[in-house]
Amino acid sequence: MELIFEMSKPGKTGVTLPAKDVPAETKLDPGYMRDKAAELPCVSEPEVIRHFTKLSKMNFGVDSGFYPLGSCTMKYNPKFTEKIAGFDRFASLHPLYAQLAPGEALCRGALEVIGGLESILCEITGMDAFTSQPMAGAHGELAGVMLIAAHHRHHGNRRKYILIPDSGHGTNPASAAVGGYEVKTIRSDTEGVMDLAEFKRCLNEDAAGVMLTCPNTLGIFNPHIKEICDLTHEAGALMYYDGANLNAIMGKARPGDLGFDIIHLNLHKTFATPHGGGGPGAGPVGVTKELIPFLPIPRVVKEPGGSFELDFDQPLSIGYISPFYGNFAVLLKAYAYILLLGREGLIEVSENAVLNSNYLKSRLREYYDIPYDGACLHEFVLSASRQAEKGVRALDIAKGLIDRGIHPPTMYFPLIVKEAMMVEPTETESKDTLDRFVKVMIELAELAEKDPGAFKEFPKTAPVRRPDEVKAAREMDVACLSN
Numbered sequence: 001m002e003l004i005f006e007m008s009k010p011g012k013t014g015v016t017l018p019a020k021d022v023p024a025e026t027k028l029d030p031g032y033m034r035d036k037a038a039e040l041p042c043v044s045e046p047e048v049i050r051h052f053t054k055l056s057k058m059n060f061g062v063d064s065g066f067y068p069l070g071s072c073t074m075k076y077n078p079k080f081t082e083k084i085a086g087f088d089r090f091a092s093l094h095p096l097y098a099q100l101a102p103g104e105a106l107c108r109g110a111l112e113v114i115g116g117l118e119s120i121l122c123e124i125t126g127m128d129a130f131t132s133q134p135m136a137g138a139h140g141e142l143a144g145v146m147l148i149a150a151h152h153r154h155h156g157n158r159r160k161y162i163l164i165p166d167s168g169h170g171t172n173p174a175s176a177a178v179g180g181y182e183v184k185t186i187r188s189d190t191e192g193v194m195d196l197a198e199f200k201r202c203l204n205e206d207a208a209g210v211m212l213t214c215p216n217t218l219g220i221f222n223p224h225i226k227e228i229c230d231l232t233h234e235a236g237a238l239m240y241y242d243g244a245n246l247n248a249i250m251g252k253a254r255p256g257d258l259g260f261d262i263i264h265l266n267l268h269k270t271f272a273t274p275h276g277g278g279g280p281g282a283g284p285v286g287v288t289k290e291l292i293p294f295l296p297i298p299r300v301v302k303e304p305g306g307s308f309e310l311d312f313d314q315p316l317s318i319g320y321i322s323p324f325y326g327n328f329a330v331l332l333k334a335y336a337y338i339l340l341l342g343r344e345g346l347i348e349v350s351e352n353a354v355l356n357s358n359y360l361k362s363r364l365r366e367y368y369d370i371p372y373d374g375a376c377l378h379e380f381v382l383s384a385s386r387q388a389e390k391g392v393r394a395l396d397i398a399k400g401l402i403d404r405g406i407h408p409p410t411m412y413f414p415l416i417v418k419e420a421m422m423v424e425p426t427e428t429e430s431k432d433t434l435d436r437f438v439k440v441m442i443e444l445a446e447l448a449e450k451d452p453g454a455f456k457e458f459p460k461t462a463p464v465r466r467p468d469e470v471k472a473a474r475e476m477d478v479a480c481l482s483n
């Protein structure tokens with residue numbers, strides 16, 4: 001495809017500006033003046049539209065097809081939340097208004113959105129307070145690890161490491177390390193959950209906390225949660241719940257009731273705010289009463305009169321972690337979604353997410369290996385090891401899916417499953433869509449038996465076929481797309 005600069009011809013233009021009706025400013029400091037014109041392509045309006053529409057079609061998105069990306073809920077997001085986020089009263093509010101004009105009515109509604117969302121998240125998770133400031137799941141984890149550290153510092157403890165099972169999300173150990181802790185990885189047992197004996201061996205007074213992705217990346221919920229929480233608390237450490245994909249248990253169980261001290265949620269997964277390509281997102285963090293004094297500033301607090309204000313007076317706080325109280329528009333969309341669905345709707349979300357995942361697992365069991373085949377929640381992990389014996393690896397199956405209009409699942413993770421394909425259908429897919437996915441997966445399994453060589457040609461339909469992935473990352477050349 002042509003680059004927009006290759007379409008450029010001097011004189012063509014896509015905008016018309018009104019005639020200048022003020023005198024030209026001539027007194028600018030020469031240091032600020034351009035010495036040559038800005039390098040912009042000269043193209044007409046239809047050319048710009050067609051160029052970017054073509055580009056957008058080269059990418060795959062959840063609005064263009066099924067996207068069963070395990071561990072990262074990629075569901076269809078209703079467009080009405082976009083409409084709400086676009087309301088002028090919210091969209092045109094200056095991000096510093098609440099700080100510069102405290103007590104003024106203009107931003108009360110926005111503060112109420114944040115305060116209302118935080119209190120609804122408390123109810124959903126059973127925690128005592130939330131901060132909606134973190135701007136991604138991993139950012140929430142880092143904030144959570146900083147809260148763990150602040151708690152131990154406050155009590156005069158020096159603790160060294162955080163325990164994380166090998167079935168946790170990859171960001172868990174990264175966040176613990178960035179937060180200044182060593183990571184002790186606990187292996188999984190044959191059921192696919194953290195090995196309890198190994199956990200007990202590693203837990204001692206040097207442990208600051210335990211981070212559990214729940215359900216874990218195999219889609220399995222740890223049946224020993226109560227015991228793990230009790231043991232951890234006895235050892236003086238804190239329990240962290242990675243609730244990025246709360247659509248697995250929402251309305252059925254509350255991490256606060258289970259004994260967790262800290263939780264983060266990904267609003268951009270569980271609560272219908274679109275994500276991908278790096279953001280924007282929101283990873284609010286919930287805590288128990290004991291940890292409230294350490295939450296980041298400012299806090300959005302409800303005054304006795306019922307209105308919401310910003311509170312900066314928190315001497316034990318871990319401090320500022322985000323500009324402008326987080327990604328406000330994302331918080332707004334999630335709040336609208338929660339209010340739209342209500343209690344029954346949110347429960348139905350989890351039931352459908354879990355039903356869809358179990359349906360796919362049982363339909364595909366005959367054709368692919370499933371090394372951890374216990375009851376799954378919102379996702380499960382297939383293995384292409386049977387196909388790999390014929391020379392067809394999980395990567396080849398992923399390329400075959402692309403040709404059939406389906407986004408590949410998460411590949412080669414978790415590391416404890418060979419040739420892993422982690423499938424999460426989400427709650428928003430119909431049975432027809434799931435059946436089509438099953439049909440394609442069976443077709444690919446049969447092709448792997450009959451004609452494994454065929455896979456080397458896949459994908460045939462994608463603008464980029466099989467890049468050398470290492471080279472693509474190390475020597476990025478975007479112009480190579482133009483063939």
Ligand SMILES: *Cc1c(COP(=O)(O)O)cnc(C)c1O
Nearest residue numbers: 071072136137138169171213244
């Ligand atoms: C997506 C995800 C994260 C990280 O969230 P980001 O917003 O991508 O930083 C952490 N844990 C789990 C279980 C996830 O699915």
